[in-house]
Amino acid sequence: MKEEIDAIERNDTWSLTSLPKGQKSIGVKWVYKLKKNVEGGVNKFKARLVVKGYKQKQGIDYEEVFAPVARFDTIRLIFSIAAMNKWKIHQLDVKSAFLNGVLKEEIYVDQPEGFIVKGKEHMVYSLKKALYGLKQAPRAWNLCIDKHFGEEGFTKCPYEYGVYMKTDSNGNRLIICLYVDDLLITGDDEQMIADFKATMFRRFDMTDVGLMSLFLGIEVHQKKDGIWICQKRYAKELLEKFRMNHCNGVSTPMQTGVHFTKEGEGKLVDPTLYKSLIGSLRYLTVTRPDIVYSVGILSRFMEKPWESHWLAAKRILRYISGTVEFGLHYQCSGDMRLLGYCDSDWANDHEERKSTSGYVFYVGDTAFTWCTQKQKVVALSTCEAEYIAAAAAACEAMWLKNLLKEFFGEIDEATTIYVDNKSAIALAKNQVQHGRSKHIDVRYHFIRDAVKKDQISMEHCSTEDQVADLFTKALPTPRFIKLVKMLGMKKVLV
Numbered sequence: 001m002k003e004e005i006d007a008i009e010r011n012d013t014w015s016l017t018s019l020p021k022g023q024k025s026i027g028v029k030w031v032y033k034l035k036k037n038v039e040g041g042v043n044k045f046k047a048r049l050v051v052k053g054y055k056q057k058q059g060i061d062y063e064e065v066f067a068p069v070a071r072f073d074t075i076r077l078i079f080s081i082a083a084m085n086k087w088k089i090h091q092l093d094v095k096s097a098f099l100n101g102v103l104k105e106e107i108y109v110d111q112p113e114g115f116i117v118k119g120k121e122h123m124v125y126s127l128k129k130a131l132y133g134l135k136q137a138p139r140a141w142n143l144c145i146d147k148h149f150g151e152e153g154f155t156k157c158p159y160e161y162g163v164y165m166k167t168d169s170n171g172n173r174l175i176i177c178l179y180v181d182d183l184l185i186t187g188d189d190e191q192m193i194a195d196f197k198a199t200m201f202r203r204f205d206m207t208d209v210g211l212m213s214l215f216l217g218i219e220v221h222q223k224k225d226g227i228w229i230c231q232k233r234y235a236k237e238l239l240e241k242f243r244m245n246h247c248n249g250v251s252t253p254m255q256t257g258v259h260f261t262k263e264g265e266g267k268l269v270d271p272t273l274y275k276s277l278i279g280s281l282r283y284l285t286v287t288r289p290d291i292v293y294s295v296g297i298l299s300r301f302m303e304k305p306w307e308s309h310w311l312a313a314k315r316i317l318r319y320i321s322g323t324v325e326f327g328l329h330y331q332c333s334g335d336m337r338l339l340g341y342c343d344s345d346w347a348n349d350h351e352e353r354k355s356t357s358g359y360v361f362y363v364g365d366t367a368f369t370w371c372t373q374k375q376k377v378v379a380l381s382t383c384e385a386e387y388i389a390a391a392a393a394a395c396e397a398m399w400l401k402n403l404l405k406e407f408f409g410e411i412d413e414a415t416t417i418y419v420d421n422k423s424a425i426a427l428a429k430n431q432v433q434h435g436r437s438k439h440i441d442v443r444y445h446f447i448r449d450a451v452k453k454d455q456i457s458m459e460h461c462s463t464e465d466q467v468a469d470l471f472t473k474a475l476p477t478p479r480f481i482k483l484v485k486m487l488g489m490k491k492v493l494v
Contacts, residue, residue: 001030001047004096005115007205008049011099014109014125016117025108025124026061027052028131038214040233049112051133058135061105067138070162070177072286074403075184075215076229076328076368078163078177081407082186083226083330084364090185090193091209092200094145097181100204101130101140138180145178148203152196159402168192175407182215218287219327221492230327230492231287235320238280242317249322250315251481253294254474259350260297264306274305277313284320287327289370290484291316293358293471296372327492330366336408338363338400339416341461342393343468344375344385355379357389358471359417361400366488369396372471386424391444393417394456401455414457420466425458 008014019025031050035043056062082089094100107127111117130137146156149164154176157163164176172189174196183200185193200206212220221228239245281295294316301309342359349356354377360370373392379385397415405411419425428447450456469475470483 001049001114004047004049005112007096008099008131011096011129011205013099013129013131014127016111016120016123017108017126018122019108019124023106023108025110026055027110028112028133030113038219038233048132051109051131051137053133053135053137056135061107062134062136063105065135065139067142067180068161069179070160070184073369073400074160074163075177075179076330077363077400077403078175078184078186079220079227079229080330080363080366080368081336083332084336085188086332087186087188088190088222089212089220089227090197091212091215092183092185092197093207093209094181094183095205095207097145097204098130098132098134098137098141100144101137101142102144103127103130103134103136103140105136107134141181149176152199157403157406159399159406163403163406165406166192166196173407179216184212184215217283219492224332226329226331228327228329228492229287230325231284232325232327232492235284235324238284239317239321239324241280242277242314244314244317244321247314247318247321250318251322251477252475253291253316253319254297254312255315256474256476258312258474259348260301260309260312261351262301262304264301264308266307266311269305269307269310271302271305274310274313275302277317278302281313281316288320288489289328289360289367289487290323290326290470290480290489291319292370293356293372293473300374323491325491326489328366328368328488329490329492330368330488331364333365336363337413337416338397338404338411339418340393340397341418341466341468342386342389343420343466343472344379344382344389345472346379346382346385348473349374353378355385355388356472357385357392358468359389359393359396360468360471360487361396362488363404367467369400370471371396383421383423383427386419386421387427387447388444390417390419390424390428390458391447394447394450397456398450414454416457416459418459418461418466420461420463422460425460428458 028049028051031048033046035046037043108124110124130140154164154166162178166174172192174187174192177184187193211222217231217234219230219232278299285292285295298309298313340359340361345356347353347355355375357375358372360367375388379388397417401411401415428451467483467486
């Protein structure tokens with residue numbers, strides 16, 4: 001607590017003053033947390049002074065609150081690029097980052113418990129800079145760090161606002177990925193990285209974590225054969241939380257041939273407990289694409305879950321217990337070419353009769369971005385469902401291509417997307433079959449334009465090699481295991 005107060009005083013965050021007439025002060029409270037290391041041991045005891053931001057009113061205490069962070073898709077892409085180029089990924093942590101954000105609004109807070117100034121108990125603190133808990137604190141910090149990066153000659157990526165890049169006179173690149181107060185640093189010149197760290201230490205109070213090993217619960221192992229990422233510790237904690245750490249394992253996360261509806265079987269389940277489990281599983285999908293489809297299906301029933309939904313969610317935990325050490329291996333070798341797979345399962349929602357889209361993209365031999373999503377419209381045929389899925393994959397491919405262009409310069413070749421439906425490919429490549437396509441929403445014809453301009457190339461692949469099948473339906477064990485291997489998932493060897 002004393003360290004936190006010292007950091008606030010050192011940063012000139014506030015000043016003691018009398019509360020002006022007509023103004024209200026906001027309360028503060030202490031929040032305590034144990035910071036753990038990769039092995040699960042206690043790293044340090046942390047106390048954070050937090051403002052009761054829920055008492056703030058928009059238009060009076062704050063205006064804009066949005067602050068961009070890097071997407072996990074982008075973070076995994078940087079892992080893949082770093083592994084293939086044999087770059088090391090470093091990590092910096094900004095101490096009390098939000099205390100650096102300058103406030104535009106006039107805000108007063110109470111004196112914190114345990115540190116009330118004797119003889120001045122009636123006085124309050126006027127904030128010059130942000131404190132944790134304020135609605136506008138993340139935005140104020142982001143504006144501060146963004147300004148600093150601009151002054152240091154970095155260029156903000158126009159396609160991902162949490163990524164900054166810099167190229168020196170020799171053509172060496174430095175890539176910074178920002179996630180609130182955590183900085184991922186990589187590039188092809190260690191001296192550039194060292195110089196960047198030095199400038200950051202001069203401007204902010206920093207912690208040099210060194211080579212990245214733990215990031216937002218993701219364990220990162222940088223080895224000679226590439227970069228391994230997993231959530232082994234988080235998965236074990238999840239199993240313990242729901243008392244499934246001694247359960248019998250299963251070979252797949254979802255049983256084949258089972259269809260779920262809003263009116264499930266058995267008794268009603270506590271929605272809060274169900275939401276807690278599904279939310280925890282959703283975070284596990286950051287490094288576990290093998291459970292994405294199962295978790296996505298069960299996420300549809302959070303409002304009113306039944307016993308059948310709960311048992312299906314527990315089956316995912318049983319699958320995790322047998323594969324707790326699984327993760328993604330981004331290898332040093334491989335082709336830097338971007339390619340994707342997309343698929344759909346026609347009318348598999350038995351209530352709305354909507355189809356499910358799924359896609360996955362690779363740079364090298366391991367997947368780095370994936371998606372499973374219920375389509376917004378009812379498709380009249382498998383061809384139409386595949387076409388809609390391909391349009392979604394094309395949108396993602398265009399964004400990824402633009403992102404890679406920022407990293408490596410112009411990419412001339414078209415991005416290949418593999419589809420296992422020849423009719424959908426024909427529909428994208430030419431405008432015949434008008435009778436079968438005249439009712440399709442214009443937004444899905446975006447893919448035709450992309451194919452025509454040679455930005456996207458749609459190629460046919462056999463259903464056996466269609467990796468995106470994993471994101472559209474429950475599969476039998478042999479096929480499921482085969483596709484999981486094709487994703488680049490392995491038992492993490494540490």
